[in-house]
Amino acid sequence: MTADARELAAHFDLERLTPEFYVNPYPTYRALRENEPVKRMPNGSYFLTRYDDLVTAYKNTKAFSSDKKKEFAPKYGDSLLYEHHTTSLVFNDPPAHTRVRRLIMGALSPRAIAEMEGDLIRLVDGLLDAIQAQSDEKGNFDLIGDFAAAIPIEVIGNLLDVPHDEREPLRDWSLAILGALEPVIGPEAFARGNNAVKDFLAYLETLVARRRAKAGNKPGNPERDVLTRLILGESDGERLTAKELLHNCIFLLNAGHETTTNLIGNGLVALLAHPAEKQRLIGDPSLIRTAIEEMLRFESSNQLGNRMIVEEVELGGITMQRGTPVTLCIGAANRDPAQFPDPESFDIGRTPNRHLAFATGAHQCAGMALARLEAAIAISHFLARFPDYALNGEPVRGGRVRFRGFLSVPCTIER
Numbered sequence: 001m002t003a004d005a006r007e008l009a010a011h012f013d014l015e016r017l018t019p020e021f022y023v024n025p026y027p028t029y030r031a032l033r034e035n036e037p038v039k040r041m042p043n044g045s046y047f048l049t050r051y052d053d054l055v056t057a058y059k060n061t062k063a064f065s066s067d068k069k070k071e072f073a074p075k076y077g078d079s080l081l082y083e084h085h086t087t088s089l090v091f092n093d094p095p096a097h098t099r100v101r102r103l104i105m106g107a108l109s110p111r112a113i114a115e116m117e118g119d120l121i122r123l124v125d126g127l128l129d130a131i132q133a134q135s136d137e138k139g140n141f142d143l144i145g146d147f148a149a150a151i152p153i154e155v156i157g158n159l160l161d162v163p164h165d166e167r168e169p170l171r172d173w174s175l176a177i178l179g180a181l182e183p184v185i186g187p188e189a190f191a192r193g194n195n196a197v198k199d200f201l202a203y204l205e206t207l208v209a210r211r212r213a214k215a216g217n218k219p220g221n222p223e224r225d226v227l228t229r230l231i232l233g234e235s236d237g238e239r240l241t242a243k244e245l246l247h248n249c250i251f252l253l254n255a256g257h258e259t260t261t262n263l264i265g266n267g268l269v270a271l272l273a274h275p276a277e278k279q280r281l282i283g284d285p286s287l288i289r290t291a292i293e294e295m296l297r298f299e300s301s302n303q304l305g306n307r308m309i310v311e312e313v314e315l316g317g318i319t320m321q322r323g324t325p326v327t328l329c330i331g332a333a334n335r336d337p338a339q340f341p342d343p344e345s346f347d348i349g350r351t352p353n354r355h356l357a358f359a360t361g362a363h364q365c366a367g368m369a370l371a372r373l374e375a376a377i378a379i380s381h382f383l384a385r386f387p388d389y390a391l392n393g394e395p396v397r398g399g400r401v402r403f404r405g406f407l408s409v410p411c412t413i414e415r
């Protein structure tokens, strides 16, 4: 451990990040992991960077609570953002969490996901045709706007059966609502997030009313759309309240959008930065599954998780008191050499690869099979069609610490 690294760890504060950190947080993560793996921040919260500590925190739901009511009250006040984030399943403990999760998991069954494959392939191939046409005309395209971001929005739109011509505002709403989860937000980001929840709620209310009214007061087909499934609830009578229904639909739309966009975008950018691995994947497309896992590990699109200590607990020799917030740094844990040999290298054939990009335990990502399918189809079809794609401008980062990805990546297909 060099003096520089010790300094980096000593001065780390999630509320005061440097521009360099946003570009490349990994040297800081490493310094923290090696020097202060259970780092006390100036605001009294802890920041965890070791793989084993994250697994312990994810699994110990009695001490590490997901309920954010206490933590979000001062941040959001009595606002719609507060109502939204504290009603969505990811920020709740049992029994509220269990009820909603059961309904959502039922709708995202392996069969339901397998049935999406045909539409997904058509969607991806259609986007690739459009990129080809655009490149013929202009010589360039945006890897994010023209490709990565266009996929999840359609997939999640299909999942809730949102009419195609009503999908346009979903992306901005989602970015605004998730943007408000950044460690520090100004009044503008707060207002944007709040307005997005308001507009999103108003839109979903009309969608739910239409769905309920469909076919003579019978809702849509619960086998086909998650919204109908959530409206109907379970056969044993377990239903969501109107508020739970709307906020969890918003959450679902958000959870599956930016994260998957970033997985596809980060993955294709990582291949450009590692040309030998790119050639390896082009030469052996059967590596796509392990390649996607490596992209998830290497540039995790969701870098941070949060928990609240509700029962005194010891971690890494440090006793954490009740009422202490904890940040779980997925991006750091996924490069922990104690778990991953040669963690800074990008190896598309890496096995085993038990990364934490989807977390683990009771709240493990409910959409991970869908995200994996989307990324595998998107990236394998893209590479088959445009093996010589290259940057032709500076990629623009999203500028977020929690959700790591790009806003735009100017590319050419270089035929």
Ligand code: HEM
Pocket: 066, 089, 090, 091, 101, 104, 156, 252, 255, 256, 257, 259, 260, 263, 300, 301, 302, 305, 306, 356, 357, 358, 359, 362, 363, 364, 365, 366, 367, 368, 370, 371
């Ligand atoms: C690359 C894409 C994705 C990544 C990296 C990702 C990551 C995560 C992570 C880390 C969590 C756990 C949060 C926590 O407890 O702290 C989570 C939860 C969740 N994700 Fe994802 N996600 C992705 C895509 C999706 C998709 C496509 C969907 C839905 C279609 C989805 C739905 C959910 C839901 C519903 C939860 C809450 C689960 C619960 O609290 O029980 N995610 N995701």
